[in-house]
Amino acid sequence: MRAVIAEDSVLLRIGLVKVLETAGFEVVAEVDDAEALLAAVAEHRPDIAVVDVRMPPGFTDEGVRAALVIRRQWPGVAVLLLSQYVEERYAADLLSANTDGVGYLLKQRVADVEEFIDALRRVADGGTALDPQVVSQLLVRRHSDPLDRLTRREREVLELMAGGRSNAGIAGQLVVSESAVAKHINSILAKLDLPKADADHRRVLAVLRFLGVA
Amino acid sequence: MRIPTACRRHLQGAGGAAAFAAAGILNQYVFVCVMAVPWIAYVPSSTVDILLAIALPLPFVAVASPMLTAGQRRRFRRMRGVDIPRLPPRERAPEGVGRRGALWRRVLGWLRSRATVRELRYHLLLGPAVAFGGLLTLVTGFVSLVAATIYLWIWVLPLHWRLSWHGYSTDAAYITAAGTAALLGTAWLIGALARLDTRNAVALLGPSREERLARRVEDLTESRAGVVDAADEERRRIERDLHDGAQQRLVSMAVNLGLARATLGDRLSDEARAVIDEAHREAKEAIAELSNLVRGLHPAVLEDRGLDAALSGIAARAPLPVRLRVELPARPSATIEAVAYFVVSEALANVVKHAQAAEATVTVERFGARLLVVIADDGVGGADPAAGTGLAGLAKRVASVDGTFSVSSPPGGPTIVTVELPCAL
Numbered sequence: 025m026r027a028v029i030a031e032d033s034v035l036l037r038i039g040l041v042k043v044l045e046t047a048g049f050e051v052v053a054e055v056d057d058a059e060a061l062l063a064a065v066a067e068h069r070p071d072i073a074v075v076d077v078r079m080p081p082g083f084t085d086e087g088v089r090a091a092l093v094i095r096r097q098w099p100g101v102a103v104l105l106l107s108q109y110v111e112e113r114y115a116a117d118l119l120s121a122n123t124d125g126v127g128y129l130l131k132q133r134v135a136d137v138e139e140f141i142d143a144l145r146r147v148a149d150g151g152t153a154l155d156p157q158v159v160s161q162l163l164v165r166r167h168s169d170p171l172d173r174l175t176r177r178e179r180e181v182l183e184l185m186a187g188g189r190s191n192a193g194i195a196g197q198l199v200v201s202e203s204a205v206a207k208h209i210n211s212i213l214a215k216l217d218l219p220k221a222d223a224d225h226r227r228v229l230a231v232l233r234f235l236g237v238a
Numbered sequence: 239m240r241i242p243t244a245c246r247r248h249l250q251g252a253g254g255a256a257a258f259a260a261a262g263i264l265n266q267y268v269f270v271c272v273m274a275v276p277w278i279a280y281v282p283s284s285t286v287d288i289l290l291a292i293a294l295p296l297p298f299v300a301v302a303s304p305m306l307t308a309g310q311r312r313r314f315r316r317m318r319g320v321d322i323p324r325l326p327p328r329e330r331a332p333e334g335v336g337r338r339g340a341l342w343r344r345v346l347g348w349l350r351s352r353a354t355v356r357e358l359r360y361h362l363l364l365g366p367a368v369a370f371g372g373l374l375t376l377v378t379g380f381v382s383l384v385a386a387t388i389y390l391w392i393w394v395l396p397l398h399w400r401l402s403w404h405g406y407s408t409d410a411a412y413i414t415a416a417g418t419a420a421l422l423g424t425a426w427l428i429g430a431l432a433r434l435d436t437r438n439a440v441a442l443l444g445p446s447r448e449e450r451l452a453r454r455v456e457d458l459t460e461s462r463a464g465v466v467d468a469a470d471e472e473r474r475r476i477e478r479d480l481h482d483g484a485q486q487r488l489v490s491m492a493v494n495l496g497l498a499r500a501t502l503g504d505r506l507s508d509e510a511r512a513v514i515d516e517a518h519r520e521a522k523e524a525i526a527e528l529s530n531l532v533r534g535l536h537p538a539v540l541e542d543r544g545l546d547a548a549l550s551g552i553a554a555r556a557p558l559p560v561r562l563r564v565e566l567p568a569r570p571s572a573t574i575e576a577v578a579y580f581v582v583s584e585a586l587a588n589v590v591k592h593a594q595a596a597e598a599t600v601t602v603e604r605f606g607a608r609l610l611v612v613i614a615d616d617g618v619g620g621a622d623p624a625a626g627t628g629l630a631g632l633a634k635r636v637a638s639v640d641g642t643f644s645v646s647s648p649p650g651g652p653t654i655v656t657v658e659l660p661c662a663l
Contacts (some may be wrong), residue, residue: 035486039493084542109539111547132525137496161554
């Protein structure tokens with residue numbers, strides 16, 4: 025798999041290259057601003073772009089805007105955003121179009137190399153990876169809505185679903201059986217009044233509702 | 239003859255004061271002379287005449303008054319070392335008369351302004367009165383001086399003058415004594431008059447007490463705002479330095495350690511692996527601690543994205559459920575944002591530490607030119623800002639920007655912290 029890295033901090037860029045190479049990615053370009061990122065993506069058409077949110081020249085949300093352009097112009101390129109802090113609106117912007125091949129993680133998660141590699145592969149394969157902090161911050165916004173009806177366990181399951189985990193992944197994380205996870209998910213879908221359609225679609229709808237973007 | 243030091247100093251001071259009084263007489267009587275012109279030209283006989291004689295020179299006096307004031311200011315500075323501050327223009331123009339009004343309105347307003355009235359009180363009443371006192375004192379002083387030195391004059395003046403004064407040797411001794419005493423008295427008096435004149439001039443020609451206080455308050459407000467802004471700017475600088483420096487290095491180190499753990503795992507002894515694990519964990523903890531520290535200072539998210547984003551970060555990180563509502567049509571100033579952020583951050587930390595609450599609510603709203611921040615919890619209550627908790631620090635930080643701070647926390651709860659911050663439109 026081929027990857028492009030856009031990160032203006034040299035130290036972190038070197039670390040990212042090493043991590044990606046360890047994970048078996050081929051880093052075809054390393055850039056340090058949004059314009060160069062778009063040029064590199066246009067040239068190399070990588071499988072994934074790992075993008076810092078805050079980059080020159082403005083040091084605000086250049087990375088997010090570049091990511092949205094990439095999503096629109098090259099839908100086949102997965103994007104993993106790295107940020108110093110969590111801004112839910114970025115996550116909502118990114119996810120509102122399409123949840124496939126999108127990730128939003130705090131920079132410090134790179135240090136948890138195994139988990140970070142997991143998230144990288146998931147996103148590159150068209151999955152989703154959201155930082156737990158993004159998820160809990162989105163929860164703060166919820167007032168009285170169907171999510172309040174969920175039990176604590178169901179909420180945990182939904183958070184992990186939103187983070188992009190499979191049933192098996194959720195079961196591993198919570199140390200319960202896969203069938204228990206399936207039961208929780210059914211209960212969640214019922215409580216969120218989601219229409220009985222194909223399970224994957226309902227699953228995505230639940231996550232979107234949870235994130236407040238649907 | 240040796241003159242005692244105290245006495246000499248007294249006389250020297252009197253010399254300066256006498257010169258000052260003499261200069262004052264010239265200055266003070268300009269207006270008196272102008273006012274007297276109609277009375278010299280003709281003798282007013284009827285009431286109308288008298289009123290006219292008073293009214294006619296007045297405009298001239300009023301217009302010339304600032305010039306005379308400038309002259310007096312110079313006299314006080316040069317001869318007494320007293321600086322009478324200039325008046326700010328607004329004291330000349332009374333309320334309701336702007337720069338755009340008709341000319342006669344402005345002139346009238348200017349004549350009626352409190353500053354002009356005060357100046358005229360000095361130039362026409364107090365000044366001349368003191369100057370008249372000064373004149374009398376100077377004349378008395380001169381006479382006393384002649385009397386105190388009468389023996390000298392007796393020998394200098396023609397002989398027949400002395401011969402015609404029988405018993406002059408005893409009389410002259412009395413005159414010398416009386417003259418010396420009167421001279422010391424007038425020396426004191428001339429000093430006292432100079433002090434009186436100075437006090438009058440400072441009170442009537444300088445800015446009024448209200449004006450001085452108003453200016454002082456303005457200066458203090460400005461300098462305090464400067465200090466608060468500078469402290470805030472300093473916090474932001476420290477945040478940037480930490481983020482660009484130490485934090486990046488720590489993350490890089492943690493990544494390398496994590497890589498070592500992931501790739502060398504099989505080839506290492508258990509001990510080496512344990513050491514790497516430990517180092518990796520410590521590096522991650524250091525990153526977390528540094529992030530916490532930076533968050534307490536002035537987080538980047540606050541600068542980049544504003545209160546809403548920054549507060550949802552603290553709310554999400556709190557170990558209890560926090561409901562957050564931020565409704566701001568526009569971003570307040572950076573300093574106000576920083577104070578509001580600090581308030582919520584500290585108040586929530588207090589809730590976590592002391593309140594034993596099940597949940598907390600944070601609302602930030604704007605009402606006109608006020609930013610209202612309310613932090614409520616359903617805990618045990620009994621919070622006391624006077625008890626030296628974090629609440630006292632909060633109150634101080636809020637007061638530094640002219641905000642108000644109140645806590646309602648009856649025993650048994652709930653606790654509601656309300657903060658109002660000024661927020662320019």
